[in-house]
Amino acid sequence: GENVEQHPSTLSVQEGxxxxxxxxxxxxxxxxxxxYKQELGKRPQLIIDIRSNVGEKKDQRIAVTLxxxxxxxxxxxxxxxxxxxxxxxxAAVPASKLTFGTGTRLQVTL
Amino acid sequence: GAGVSQTPSNKVxxxxxxxxxxxxxxxxxxxxYWYRQSLGQGPEFLIYFQGxxxxxxxxxxxxxxxxxxxxGSVSTLKIQRTERGDSAVYLCASSTGGSTGELFFGEGxxxxxx
Numbered sequence: 001g002e003n004v005e006q007h008p009s010t011l012s013v014q015e016g017x018x019x020x021x022x023x024x025x026x027x028x029x030x031x032x033x034x035x036y037k038q039e040l041g042k043r044p045q046l047i048i049d050i051r052s053n054v055g056e057k058k059d060q061r062i063a064v065t066l067x068x069x070x071x072x073x074x075x076x077x078x079x080x081x082x083x084x085x086x087x088x089x090x091a092a093v094p095a096s097k098l099t100f101g102t103g104t105r106l107q108v109t110l
Numbered sequence: 111g112a113g114v115s116q117t118p119s120n121k122v123x124x125x126x127x128x129x130x131x132x133x134x135x136x137x138x139x140x141x142x143y144w145y146r147q148s149l150g151q152g153p154e155f156l157i158y159f160q161g162x163x164x165x166x167x168x169x170x171x172x173x174x175x176x177x178x179x180x181x182g183s184v185s186t187l188k189i190q191r192t193e194r195g196d197s198a199v200y201l202c203a204s205s206t207g208g209s210t211g212e213l214f215f216g217e218g219x220x221x222x223x224x
Contacts, residue, residue, distance in 0.1 A: 001168075006152075031210065032210040034212070034213075042217070043201070043215040043216060043217050043218065044153065044201070044215050045215070046212045046213070049212070051210070089152050089153070093210055095166075096158050096160075096165055096166045097143070097155045097158050097166055097169070098143075098153075098155065098213065099155065100145075100152035100153050100154075100155075101152055102151060102152050103150070103151070103152050
């Protein structure tokens with residue numbers, strides 16, 4: 001089955017700096033890569049996704065890049081704000097189910 | 111409904127008891143998923159329904175776990191002879207079709223087995 005690894009597990013940045021979270025996956029059949037944000041005690045919510053026929057996608061301060069050859073994808077958050085503080089999960093989909101990474105706790109400090 | 115609804119939000123039970131967790135997906139969503147999330151971990155896949163049938167139940171950890179979706183809408187996750195290791199937040203999600211689209215999660219049911 002699919003195996004998704006995510007790094008780092010925790011990340012602390014100052015407000016206004018950029019944050020980068022990286023994931024690797026194992027199943028070359030994976031063709032969809034979403035990112036979910038989970039605030040403390042809340043449900044995971046989709047923030048951005050990318051499909052295998054695209055190398056990069058951007059939505060305001062958030063961007064995701066995908067390297068299918070190397071089987072890795074990354075989340076980039078620019079101009080971080082305190083409300084970006086949360087746990088972020090990457091995921092990969094080879095067939096019918098999302099396989100999530102272990103999460104990155106992002107802390108944006110003032 | 112407006113979103114995915116899960117009940118109960120919290121359940122405390124004793125080891126060995128039987129538990130049912132309910133999920134009411136967004137109206138019209140044909141795909142329904144159950145995930146389990148332990149503290150500090152990512153959601154772990156349990157089972158996926160497309161309509162009434164379980165399209166993929168490969169994530170169910172053992173035969174104490176079972177899920178149904180008899181009418182293609184509400185789903186119930188059933189856990190028999192609960193063990194302390196079953197303690198986790200059980201998340202339900204629904205989507206309009208397959209998994210290559212946004213999953214809408216419920217708030218989860220926190221299960222504590224004493």
